[in-house]
Amino acid sequence: xxxxxxxxxxxxxxxxxxxxxxxxxxxxxxxxxxxxxxxxxxxxxxxxxxxxxxxxxxxxxxxxxxxxxxxxxxxxxxxxxxxxxxxxxxxxxxxxxxxxxxxxxxxxxxxxxxxxxxxxxxxxxxxxxxxxxxxxxxxxxxxxxxxxxxxxxxxxxxxxxxxxxxxxxxxxxxxxxxxxxxxxxxxxxxxxxxxxxxxxxxxxxxxxxxxxxxxxxxxxxxxxxxxxxxxxxxxxxxxxxx
Numbered sequence: 001x002x003x004x005x006x007x008x009x010x011x012x013x014x015x016x017x018x019x020x021x022x023x024x025x026x027x028x029x030x031x032x033x034x035x036x037x038x039x040x041x042x043x044x045x046x047x048x049x050x051x052x053x054x055x056x057x058x059x060x061x062x063x064x065x066x067x068x069x070x071x072x073x074x075x076x077x078x079x080x081x082x083x084x085x086x087x088x089x090x091x092x093x094x095x096x097x098x099x100x101x102x103x104x105x106x107x108x109x110x111x112x113x114x115x116x117x118x119x120x121x122x123x124x125x126x127x128x129x130x131x132x133x134x135x136x137x138x139x140x141x142x143x144x145x146x147x148x149x150x151x152x153x154x155x156x157x158x159x160x161x162x163x164x165x166x167x168x169x170x171x172x173x174x175x176x177x178x179x180x181x182x183x184x185x186x187x188x189x190x191x192x193x194x195x196x197x198x199x200x201x202x203x204x205x206x207x208x209x210x211x212x213x214x215x216x217x218x219x220x221x222x223x224x225x226x227x228x229x230x231x232x233x234x235x236x237x238x239x240x241x242x
Contacts, residue, residue, distance in 0.1 A: 014143050015184055020221045021139050022149040022188040025132060026195025027214045028106070029150075032128045034203050035113075036121045040128035042151035043069045064122055071126045075133025083141055098138050099222055103215040105131045110215075113208035124208070147184070152192060155185050 025041050032040030039045055046068040053062035079098050086094045109116065109127055116123050136150045148154065162182050169175055202210050 009143065011180060011184075014147050015187055016224070017139060017142060017221070018147045018149060018184060018188045019191045020217060020224075021135055021147075023191040023195040024214050024217055025135065025150045026192035026197075027199040027210070028128055028132060028195075029192075030196040030199035031203060031208065031210060031214075032125060034199070035208055036125050038068065038122075038125040040125055041132045042153070043072045043129070044151075044153065067122075067126060068129055071129040072133035075130035075135075076137035077133075078130075079134040079137035080141065083138070095138065095142060096222060098134060099218050102131050102134055102138075103218040105134075106211040106218075107215045110209045110211040147188070149188055149192070152189060155189055159185050159189075 029039065029041040032038055046065045050062055050065035050069065053059075053065060082098055082101075083094055086097055105127055109124055113124070132150045136148055139147050139149050159182065162178050162185075165178055166175065169178060198213075199210055
């Protein structure tokens with residue numbers, strides 16, 4: 001699901017990557033909120049708080065919220081730069097390295113969670129926002145701007161628009177395209193919520209170590225295509241011998 005780009009991608013490719021990465025984003029969103037009481041998959045609220053703190057002349061708190069926005073932006077910038085650079089060196093690893101970096105960041109937070117809490121809990125939020133910025137840029141580039149997975153506001157807006165368009169577009173081709181888009185957005189929302197529910201259920205037992213599971217999900221996504229091909233070959237061999 002990470003190997004195809006732009007026009008060569010299929011609808012199923014986008015559906016798979018949307019489900020997987022929105023699940024991870026949902027986990028990170030809840031983990032970040034439960035751990036440091038901050039939303040770590042989008043920056044809308046942080047920007048509003050930044051403006052409020054500046055208005056109240058609390059420069060230190062304003063700087064913290066500014067850094068929340070900055071690290072999400074920097075993650076997106078870093079992801080795009082990395083993808084462009086790797087694509088000129090070896091396209092085979094163009095999406096592998098960014099995903100491995102995201103998985104490494106999540107594992108780093110899980111491993112050093114106690115030390116990070118003692119030093120400054122905001123560091124956890126900075127790292128999670130960087131990882132989500134990286135992921136959002138990654139999936140946007142992979143899907144040719146069709147899929148975004150780290151927040152739901154735009155998704156619900158698009159869903160509202162597309163549901164309304166079903167009332168006006170009567171041709172089968174238009175309706176088929178709209179239904180496919182609605183299905184994709186629905187899967188993103190469901191898996192985002194599912195990831196959040198999983199984090200909520202297991203956070204108080206594993207705390208930030210639950211991010212190890214998020215890392216494993218990302219690694220599984222990297223090898224999904226190879227696993228699927230080998231399973232199909234195995235299934236064909238079994239049918240052939242039967």
